[in-house]
Structures are given as C-alpha cells and as structure tokens.
Amino acid sequence: MANPLRDRRTAAEWAAGGQVIDIAEKLSFFERLASVVAEDLAALEPAKMPSRWRNSLVTGSLGFGFLDERQRVPVVRCSVAVTVDAVCQRCLEAFRLPLDVEAELLLLAMEETAAGYEDHEVWELEENTLRPQDIVEELLIMALPFSAMHVDLTACKALSAEADEQEDRTKPFAALRAQMNQDQ
Numbered sequence: 001m002a003n004p005l006r007d008r009r010t011a012a013e014w015a016a017g018g019q020v021i022d023i024a025e026k027l028s029f030f031e032r033l034a035s036v037v038a039e040d041l042a043a044l045e046p047a048k049m050p051s052r053w054r055n056s057l058v059t060g061s062l063g064f065g066f067l068d069e070r071q072r073v074p075v076v077r078c079s080v081a082v083t084v085d086a087v088c089q090r091c092l093e094a095f096r097l098p099l100d101v102e103a104e105l106l107l108l109a110m111e112e113t114a115a116g117y118e119d120h121e122v123w124e125l126e127e128n129t130l131r132p133q134d135i136v137e138e139l140l141i142m143a144l145p146f147s148a149m150h151v152d153l154t155a156c157k158a159l160s161a162e163a164d165e166q167e168d169r170t171k172p173f174a175a176l177r178a179q180m181n182q183d184q
C-alpha cells in the first residue's frame with residue numbers, strides 16, 4: 001500500500017478528505033531530516049557514533065481539514081515527535097534529544113492570505129500540491145536546536161566537571177580535610 005505521507009495532492013483535496021495520517025516511520029524514511037542529523041553526528045569520533053540512529057521512530061499524526069465553515073481555509077493539525085541522536089556542543093558526546101512539535105498550519109499558496117486568520121502559522125505551497133512528508137520533515141528540522149546540548153544536565157561531562165570545580169571552590173577546607181584524613 002502506498003504511504004500517504006508520500007502522496008501529492010492539492011491542499012483542498014487533503015482538506016476535503018479530512019484525512020488523518022498516523023505517522024510511525026523510521027528516521028531514515030525522512031531523507032532530508034536524516035541528512036541533517038547525519039551532518040551533526042559527523043562531528044563524532046567513529047567509535048562514538050550511535051549505531052542505530054537511523055532507526056529512531058518518528059511518531060504522531062497529521063489531521064487535514066478546513067478551519068472555517070465555508071471550507072475556504074485548509075488547515076493541517078500536526079503533532080510529531082522523535083528522539084534523535086545528537087552531539088552535545090558542550091561535551092562533544094552523543095546524546096538522545098527528544099523533539100516534540102505541535103502546530104496548526106494554514107495551507108496557503110505563496111503570497112495568499114486568509115482574512116481573519118492572520119495570526120495563524122502558514123505552510124506556503126510552493127507548488128499546487130503538497131506532500132505530507134515535507135511538512136513532518138520541515139517541522140522536525142525547525143525544532144532542532146541550533147546548538148544541541150545534553151537535556152539531562154547530570155549526563156553532560158562538561159557540566160559535571162564544572163560542578164566539581166565549583167564544589168571545590170565553595171568548600172575551601174575540603175582539600176585540607178582530605179589531607180588530614182590521609183595523615184591519620
């Protein structure tokens with residue numbers, strides 16, 4: 001069966017169908033996202049490369065419909081999540097970075113506006129048709145931090161080294177006490 005994520009249809013067609021696409025695909029399915037992640041991981045020493053980074057599961061759903069009763073304004077409600085492997089810019093180790101995006105996007109042609117919905121986010125259609133895969137990919141690429149860092153601070157080697165140093169400074173007698181204990 002063809003994967004609806006790779007289907008191309010006009011915004012009106014997607015919206016009229018009111019289709020909900022459930023997403024459960026490996027990261028490798030999303031070539032552009034995978035290449036962005038690969039570029040980031042390329043900074044690692046080969047031995048530190050997470051072996052199964054392409055298998056991270058992208059999950060969530062896209063729900064198409066109209067925002068207005070007159071069915072003039074097509075919209076897609078997106079909820080996508082994945083935990084990718086990334087390189088921490090503080091300690092240069094690989095870590096697991098969870099991404100979670102919720103968005104409601106108006107599906108409009110370039111330069112098109114929808115009166116009354118100016119404060120909504122817009123997915124600009126560069127062609128007449130759109131492919132759901134491109135929306136999922138773009139949302140997740142945009143969610144990637146410019147400078148990724150360990151979410152769990154205790155797991156970050158750079159930070160725990162810093163914390164140790166701070167501890168030594170706040171306890172000036174710790175070293176002395178350790179010395180005395182050794183002398184006993």
Ligand SMILES: [Zn+2]
Pocket residue numbers: 088089090091092093149150155156157158159
């Ligand atoms: Zn780190």
